[in-house]
Amino acid sequence: MSERFQNKVALITGGSTGIGLATAALFIREGAKVYITGRNGKSLDKAATELGPKGVAIQSDVAEIADLERVRDRIKEEDGRLDIVVANAGIAENNTFGETSEAEFDKTFDINVKGLFFTTQTMLPLLSDGGAVVLTASILSGKGFPNMSLYSASKAAVRSFARSWSNDLRERKIRVSAVSPGPVQTPIMENGLKMNAEQIEQYRAMVAQVAPLERFGEPSEIAEAIAFLASDAARYITGVELSVDGGMAQV
Template identity: 65%
Template structure:
């Protein structure tokens, strides 16, 4: 195993489960001195931190709350740290029926997936080192029109757009900004967000088997590998891109 992140400090929002947890685990495995992880759930956060060990710093908070984000920034400052990597990963995937979508549904999905990503990165800019890396979690749905997911689709298109613009906004500081766009990945969002039954999950997996060239659903560690690539010096000449990690589902 390489030590691409030896003595570096990373921050992962939504780092207690799924892709975020897999990324935090991988940063530590590759030598990170400290990895901050966030979650809205204290229970899942504590469980993740216990598994990750002493170099993981859990900070409970909601990325849609500017107060929570400011508290996160102050935690990094009080620890005397500077971040080398921000992985703005926290998000929700929920259905909305166009025609009957409520304002509360709109505010929740856009608040977490768009506002949350925007203010996560903006709030943490003062504690991000020049020459650092930002990775955003978008999705292959940013370029598709999947039914009953118009808010989720649009939110991920906004995140993809942030990567393009921020690559220019932050170029004077040498900060690279890229987006990773997972395909169908086996995470708790299937149940907690999309509320899929076991039968529906199996149907989704069957669809991917038929439609994606690699013929299967991804596991979080496979997405995390792409995140670490974009965050590392291996991607030193890459900024503003969207890296799709989807088994070819949206590519061919």
């Protein structure tokens, strides 16, 4: 096992399940101390038990700046710095164009855009020069799936942040990149998109037809891509979008 994150301190928002949890586990296996955040206390407690003593769980809502400041202050008190920020927290919900409410719009953009923006900005004073920021976007930022316009637009904003912040942070040599997963079965499918088992299997069959690798991805596979971009192996990479999608949006 490599130790590419030995003595590093990382924050992963949305780290209690799915891609965030898989990334936290990988970082810890490779030497990091990892703070994870999430809104669900039970999920956080379960994740903290799974991660062990080098995983620190903090209940926090990325859409609430006061919560983000509390997370920042906790990290400052305990470690005094961050080397890696993985802004991963987000939601995916269907919306019907022509019937979408203001509340639906605000919910998606408050978490996926405002939350990601202020997560990163709030942690900047702690982020080491030469550190790394990895943003979780989505291949849907460049696709036009029906009933997903809010989610797709919010993830397009995330992709744009990676470009802009790479220049904003150039003097501090902080690298900013985006990972865009393809279809991965995580709790978002059931909890956010409200897909039942039959619908998930139908989606899986569709992916097998259109993606060259013919399957869903695994959270651990997205975690590996995030770890690469956060590591010194990617020290000459910034501003990019790395699609991890089995080729679904590429061919």
